[in-house]
Amino acid sequence: MDQDIIETIRQDHEQILKMLDDLEVHDRASSETYSVARGLLYSHMYGEEMTIYERTRSEMYERVEDSLAEHNSIRIGLDRLDQIEITGTEWVPAIQDLKRLVRFHIDSEERLLRAAESFLDKSERFELAERFQRAKGEQSGYTLA
Numbered sequence: 001m002d003q004d005i006i007e008t009i010r011q012d013h014e015q016i017l018k019m020l021d022d023l024e025v026h027d028r029a030s031s032e033t034y035s036v037a038r039g040l041l042y043s044h045m046y047g048e049e050m051t052i053y054e055r056t057r058s059e060m061y062e063r064v065e066d067s068l069a070e071h072n073s074i075r076i077g078l079d080r081l082d083q084i085e086i087t088g089t090e091w092v093p094a095i096q097d098l099k100r101l102v103r104f105h106i107d108s109e110e111r112l113l114r115a116a117e118s119f120l121d122k123s124e125r126f127e128l129a130e131r132f133q134r135a136k137g138e139q140s141g142y143t144l145a
């Protein structure tokens with residue numbers, strides 16, 4: 001397990017983008033992949049909100065507020081996808097919409113992380129990484145109804 005909150009979040013981002021790429025291609029999209037991607041997105045966002053956002057809010061209030069609004073847009077995008085058949089014609093445009101939201105968010109979040117790197121020391125990053133993994137675990141029971 002990685003012990004640095006910033007590295008841990010970056011690794012999740014790579015994994016999330018890769019899964020969204022798969023979900024965009026009909027032959028590779030499956031309800032199982034969607035379920036895993038959805039679970040990872042939910043738990044990742046919750047984990048961030050409970051750790052890095054909470055910790056950096058006082059230093060970067062506006063950035064954190066913007067990021068929270070982006071998380072909510074992503075949640076709305078996921079709610080919409082929940083209503084759509086993977087094999088139907090609406091699937092690809094809807095997953096592309098979600099991907100655009102996620103990419104935009106990850107780009108702005110990477111800037112937030114770079115700023116946070118300047119004031120979080122190693123031990124705090126370690127402690128936040130542990131809390132992040134725990135928070136993600138708490139959310140992993142949240143599955144598609």
Ligand SMILES: [Fe+2]
Pocket residue numbers: 009013044048106109
């Ligand atoms: Fe993130």
Ligand SMILES: [Fe+2]
Pocket residue numbers: 045048067071105109
């Ligand atoms: Fe995020």
